Amino acid sequence: MHELVLKNIDKIYPGGVQAVYDFNIEVEHGEFIVLVGPSGCGKSTVLRMIAGLEEITAGDMLIKGERMNQVAPADRDISMVFQNYALYGHMSVYQNMGFSRTIRHEAIDILHEKVMEAASVVQLDEQLNRYPKNLSGGQRQRVALGRSVVSSANIILMDEPLSNLDAKLRVESRRALTKLHQELDNTFVYVTHDQTEALTMATRIVVMSEGRVQQIGTPYEVYHQPENMFVGGFIGSPPMNFITGNIENGRFIADGFDLAIPDHLLAIVGSFSRGPIVLGVRPEHFKNWAAEGHEPIKAEVASREYLGNHALLYLKIGSFQCIANLRLDRAGAEADASELYIDMSTAHFFDPQTEMRIKSQEEMA
Amino acid sequence: MQHGLSRSERGFRFFALTLVGGFSLLAFFPVVYAFSASISGKIAYETGQVLLTPVNPTFEVYELVYLDKGLWISFINTLFYTIFGTVWSLFMTITGAYALGKRRLLFRRMFNFLVVFTMWFSAGMVPLFLNYTSLGVDNRWGIIVAFGVQAFNIILMRSFFQAIPNEIEEAARIDGANEFQMVFSIYMPMSKAAIATIALFYATSRWNGYFWARMLLQNPTELPLQVYMRILIENYRWMFDDLPPDLPYSADSYIFAVLIVSIIPVLIVYPYISRHFAKGVNLGGVKE
Numbered sequence: 001m002h003e004l005v006l007k008n009i010d011k012i013y014p015g016g017v018q019a020v021y022d023f024n025i026e027v028e029h030g031e032f033i034v035l036v037g038p039s040g041c042g043k044s045t046v047l048r049m050i051a052g053l054e055e056i057t058a059g060d061m062l063i064k065g066e067r068m069n070q071v072a073p074a075d076r077d078i079s080m081v082f083q084n085y086a087l088y089g090h091m092s093v094y095q096n097m098g099f100s101r102t103i104r105h106e107a108i109d110i111l112h113e114k115v116m117e118a119a120s121v122v123q124l125d126e127q128l129n130r131y132p133k134n135l136s137g138g139q140r141q142r143v144a145l146g147r148s149v150v151s152s153a154n155i156i157l158m159d160e161p162l163s164n165l166d167a168k169l170r171v172e173s174r175r176a177l178t179k180l181h182q183e184l185d186n187t188f189v190y191v192t193h194d195q196t197e198a199l200t201m202a203t204r205i206v207v208m209s210e211g212r213v214q215q216i217g218t219p220y221e222v223y224h225q226p227e228n229m230f231v232g233g234f235i236g237s238p239p240m241n242f243i244t245g246n247i248e249n250g251r252f253i254a255d256g257f258d259l260a261i262p263d264h265l266l267a268i269v270g271s272f273s274r275g276p277i278v279l280g281v282r283p284e285h286f287k288n289w290a291a292e293g294h295e296p297i298k299a300e301v302a303s304r305e306y307l308g309n310h311a312l313l314y315l316k317i318g319s320f321q322c323i324a325n326l327r328l329d330r331a332g333a334e335a336d337a338s339e340l341y342i343d344m345s346t347a348h349f350f351d352p353q354t355e356m357r358i359k360s361q362e363e364m365a
Numbered sequence: 366m367q368h369g370l371s372r373s374e375r376g377f378r379f380f381a382l383t384l385v386g387g388f389s390l391l392a393f394f395p396v397v398y399a400f401s402a403s404i405s406g407k408i409a410y411e412t413g414q415v416l417l418t419p420v421n422p423t424f425e426v427y428e429l430v431y432l433d434k435g436l437w438i439s440f441i442n443t444l445f446y447t448i449f450g451t452v453w454s455l456f457m458t459i460t461g462a463y464a465l466g467k468r469r470l471l472f473r474r475m476f477n478f479l480v481v482f483t484m485w486f487s488a489g490m491v492p493l494f495l496n497y498t499s500l501g502v503d504n505r506w507g508i509i510v511a512f513g514v515q516a517f518n519i520i521l522m523r524s525f526f527q528a529i530p531n532e533i534e535e536a537a538r539i540d541g542a543n544e545f546q547m548v549f550s551i552y553m554p555m556s557k558a559a560i561a562t563i564a565l566f567y568a569t570s571r572w573n574g575y576f577w578a579r580m581l582l583q584n585p586t587e588l589p590l591q592v593y594m595r596i597l598i599e600n601y602r603w604m605f606d607d608l609p610p611d612l613p614y615s616a617d618s619y620i621f622a623v624l625i626v627s628i629i630p631v632l633i634v635y636p637y638i639s640r641h642f643a644k645g646v647n648l649g650g651v652k653e
Contacts (some may be wrong), residue, residue, distance in 0.1 A: 053535050072542035082398035086532035088555040103550070151540065 001065050003029040003187045004050070004155060009059035011211075013047050019045045021211045025061070029154075030183050032188040036198040038207035038234070043191045046208075047157050050189060051080050063155065079148035085140045087132040087298045093119075094128040100151040100276040106259075116151035139167045145177075149184065159318065162197065174200050195235050199223065207231050210316040224346075225363070229355040232280050232348065237313060241249065241322040243279045244352060247272055252279055252344075256318020260346050267348045268360045280348035283312070287341045288323030288334065294341035299324075301337045306339050311335035396628070403427075403621035410615045416528065426614040426622045436623060438586055438653045439593035442505070443572060444630075450509045452569040455564055457513045462522035463548050484516045494580060503583050513622055516572075525559040526552055565638050572631060590627050598625060 011020035014268045020042040027033055035043040049052040050061065051074035063066045068076050079100070087096050088262040096103070098115045119125050122142040132140055141161055162170045162177075178201050181188055192198060196204045199219045207214040207222055207230070214234075215227035226232035232240040245254025249273040250266055252259045257279070261269070269277060287294050299322070313324040316336060328337060349358045370378070397417060402410060406421030414420045430436065464470050465477050486494070497503075502511040529552065537551045553560060575591040582588055588596075598620055605616040 073539045080539050082532040339391040
């Protein structure tokens with residue numbers, strides 16, 4: 001049985017604004033689902049509907065096969081970590097973590113055991129008697145996590161829990177969260193606007209934009225097989241380069257581009273030979289060495305960012321602006337565009353009308 | 366003068382201290398004078414020798430105060446009005462403010478309007494009096510219940526509750542708190558400072574409650590201290606006609622002594638409550 005099912009979920013606010021359109025997902029037990037998208041894409045609304053903090057306008061939500069649309073948040077077997085932590089300032093760390101059980105008048109020995117267990121999981125053993133105001137940002141965030149652990153809810157919802165931490169702590173917390181997910185036997189549903197967080201932690205990513213699901217897939221799938229131009233541009237940093245051109249005689253032609261298309265791609269996009277088509281190239285698929293499938297390209301470097309083992313080149317190719325991410329760990333590798341290739345074997349083509357990626361028959365099936 | 370203060374800062378400091386000092390003296394003088402007058406000798410007081418400090422001090426008048434049964438009954442009455450009145454008022458104000466601040470409350474705008482309306486418009490004294498008497502507000506519990514809330518305090522409390530981030534409430538809801546647990550386990554402890562302030566407002570207004578108690582209460586054994594004192598002031602000269610003329614204190618001293626006794630409880634309680642003032646409790650609970 002699926003742990004969590006959202007079926008045809010719509011959310012329309014009283015003012016008439018529709019925040020979520022026809023959201024569908026089936027989540028298995030133990031998954032780490034990350035909802036990602038730009039702000040205002042409806043990802044938080046979906047999370048809040050799962051939590052029961054927002055009403056579901058239409059559609060069904062099931063947890064362990066039971067319809068939950070009208071069930072109170074406390075009875076949904078969920079817990080939630082908020083972006084601003086939402087700790088109870090007047091309670092100690094211990095009381096904060098135990099609150100969900102205190103309020104249900106749970107026996108004190110079970111409560112104590114659960115809190116101590118959670119405290120060691122989130123490494124707050126030493127801080128149990130302190131108050132939120134005396135904790136650092138990272139510690140507060142762990143208290144919020146600990147609260148979820150104590151509640152023993154099957155599904156833990158997280159609303160951008162790392163966005164208030166500084167960059168270094170965020171990287172550490174990402175690893176800690178992944179570890180926590182492995183240790184606990186819980187399902188995580190996590191909301192973020194940071195595609196790095198999505199790629200690093202998720203077992204499956206849900207990419208959203210303007211209230212609609214753009215793609216659901218593993219980090220590998222959303223990165224390497226983006227469903228459409230939005231996903232291609234949103235996942236990955238720097239974003240994918242898009243070049244609008246035409247296919248003529250098995251070559252991709254655009255201002256400044258004249259690239260041979262490998263056979264396996266040509267078989268898919270052959271039918272587009274009469275209209276414009278969009279080529280998608282990830283920055284790291286610009287190469288500074290020749291190899292099979294690497295098509296040479298003439299580019300002007302507008303500016304460059306040196307990053308140690310790699311460099312970002314901001315290129316001007318014909319009338320197009322592109323970003324290239326060049327590896328510098330090869331012998332004699334230079335961060336310039338004197339010799340530049342595009343690895344066409346990894347390129348994607350998109351239909352400019354629908355913005356959808358053009359797929360092979362096998363992929364469609 | 367301290368180093369590092371500019372001339373204008375020094376000027377401001379001097380001005381501020383003078384102002385605060387002046388007002389403190391104005392407030393402090395009557396209390397000191399009342400105390401001095403209560404323990405000064407009869408001749409010294411009646412010849413106008415008492416200006417600030419006591420002259421020929423004698424505490425004998427306090428024996429008379431101690432023996433005044435009516436005073437102690439009214440004292441107990443006032444304690445009763447203050448304690449139960451404050452608890453009742455706080456309960457009504459806190460639960461009312463919580464509900465009025467919630468968007469999910471049906472007809473919220475209308476209820477809020479009705480509460481605020483009473484702040485700007487009042488029916489006037491005579492209609493109020495008729496209303497109270499017809500509702501049977503002429504006994505102890507009547508006084509406590511009928512003067513339960515002041516609209517201003519509800520609005521104050523509501524604003525304070527609304528400053529608590531929504532996420533706190535949502536977290537508590539997910540943790541399983543019902544509305545009452547929400548109010549008593551989350552909102553109240555997070556608003557200690559505001560509650561202390563409002564409790565003090567209610568307690569002082571109950572302690573000093575005079576007008577409506579005098580208008581409404583029928584039974585002399587239910588009178589609060591302030592009403593009893595007023596009646597005493599109206600009548601004490603006749604009372605002293607029955608006492609021996611060679612008393613060491615003046616009749617006025619007796620009134621001053623009663624006055625001093627009546628403010629002692631406030632003096633004792635105030636420091637405990639003032640500790641809670643201006644102390645935010647929710648610091649650090651959410652990331653600002």
